[in-house]
Amino acid sequence: xxxxxxxxxxxxxxxxxxxxxxxxxxxxxxxxxxxxxxxxxxxxxxxxxxxxxxxxxxxxxxxxxxxxxxxxxxxxxxxxxxxxxxxxxxxxxxxxxxxxxxxxxxxxxxxxxxxxxxxxxxxxxxxxxxxxxxxxxxxxxxxxxxxxxxxxxxxxxxxxxxxxxxxxxxxxxxxxxxxxxxxxxxxxxxxxxxxxxxxxxxxxxxxxxxxxxxxxxxxxxxxxxxxxxxxxxxxxxxxxxxxxxxxxxxxxxxxxxxxxxxxxxxxxxxxxxxxxxxxxxxxxxxxxxxxxxxxxxxxxxxxxxxxxxxxxxxxxxxxxxx
Numbered sequence: 001x002x003x004x005x006x007x008x009x010x011x012x013x014x015x016x017x018x019x020x021x022x023x024x025x026x027x028x029x030x031x032x033x034x035x036x037x038x039x040x041x042x043x044x045x046x047x048x049x050x051x052x053x054x055x056x057x058x059x060x061x062x063x064x065x066x067x068x069x070x071x072x073x074x075x076x077x078x079x080x081x082x083x084x085x086x087x088x089x090x091x092x093x094x095x096x097x098x099x100x101x102x103x104x105x106x107x108x109x110x111x112x113x114x115x116x117x118x119x120x121x122x123x124x125x126x127x128x129x130x131x132x133x134x135x136x137x138x139x140x141x142x143x144x145x146x147x148x149x150x151x152x153x154x155x156x157x158x159x160x161x162x163x164x165x166x167x168x169x170x171x172x173x174x175x176x177x178x179x180x181x182x183x184x185x186x187x188x189x190x191x192x193x194x195x196x197x198x199x200x201x202x203x204x205x206x207x208x209x210x211x212x213x214x215x216x217x218x219x220x221x222x223x224x225x226x227x228x229x230x231x232x233x234x235x236x237x238x239x240x241x242x243x244x245x246x247x248x249x250x251x252x253x254x255x256x257x258x259x260x261x262x263x264x265x266x267x268x269x270x271x272x273x274x275x276x277x278x279x280x281x282x283x284x285x286x287x288x289x290x291x292x293x294x295x296x297x298x299x300x301x302x303x304x305x306x307x308x309x310x311x312x313x314x315x316x317x318x319x320x321x322x
Contacts, residue, residue: 011242015040017145018091019239020084020135022072022127023101025052027200028150031228032100033057035236037065041096044087046072074101074127075119084134094138095145096239099128099172102150106161117164124168129175136183144187146239149176151194151250157258169194173250180248189247191238196254199225221256221263 019036023029024045036043037060045060045067047053053069060067070086073079088094103123105116128149139145152169154162172192179190197216199207207213207225217223234253237243252258 012236012240013040014096014236014239017041017095017239018044018087018093018142019096019098020044020046020087020094021098021100022046022074022131023099023150024069025049025056026100027202028195028198028228028231029100030056031232032098032235033060033067034065035229035232036096036098036239037063037067039236039240041239042066042068042091044068044070044091046070046083046087047101048073072101074131075122077130080127080130081134084131084138088138093142094135095142097132097135097139097145097147098235098239099131099147099149101127101131102152102169104162104165106165108161109163112164120164121168124165125171125175128172132175132179136179136188139188140183140186146243147176147179147188147190148235148238149173149190149192151176151192153194153196153252153254153257155194155250156252157254176250177248184247189238189243191243191246191248192250193231193234193238194250194252194254195226195231196220196252196257197225198231199227217262219257219261220254221259221261223262224255226253226255 014036017040019041021029021033021036021043024033024043025047029045029047033043033045033056043060043066045053045057047056047069048071050069050071053071057067057069068090070083070090071079072083084094101123103120105120107116132147132149136147139147149172151172152166154166155169155173158166173194176190176192179188183190197203197220203225206216216225231253234251238246238251
């Protein structure tokens, strides 16, 4: 192997590591499972839908990667603890925790009922809290490791109809900071990744919608949705030795959305200012990616960020987490 190859392996390899991934059967979760396994980690694909989790794990094992499915209900503390204990028993340790499981239901602030509020908070915030609480003793025992929590663009840049979801993800970022300062003494780095508008099968309806897709593209500097693989790259880095001095931060992957979105027309000698990337072009890119050996886009995705609910579904949720 070349010196470059040796360096990259030293910085990014997860060989010999054991990872627990929640929400592993969703669109983003599948991409994360592939990334973790491809980097060498033995990965627990944890999901409420055990059948789909088994499918993901089987696809990964068929590629010569190391993965196993585990049942997990993030709304039940007993299920959380049972899952963490089962993964530790099966793998002998846990080095990495990726909290990807989450749920959303798009409703106006005045429309939200208590049961909806409780469900979103229980999965996104309470579930992340107690999953981490159950896993961290194993990471400490392993000599340290990594925690990566999935936050959201809506933790900072809100859309209408996501008040509870945005609050829950803001809480996830706050929890991440607490984890970082409390567990630095154990050589644990905790960070959060906040995806912007990601194209998955579950958000396809929004990106096909003429006005909602236009609304989103105008607010993204790159004028296209992100892909699950683009989320996976940052998560992989935060799970690797390359991030050994990075902790307590939330990293936004939003195509330039928070930076200001697509610019207005301005004079430039370099041609048209800010040509739009059509939804069709972005969809084609994702479709091309799906034809590779990556399983990332084979199931409903985790993050739903639109100006409103998609025409075909009122509930936009990660099926694997509740």
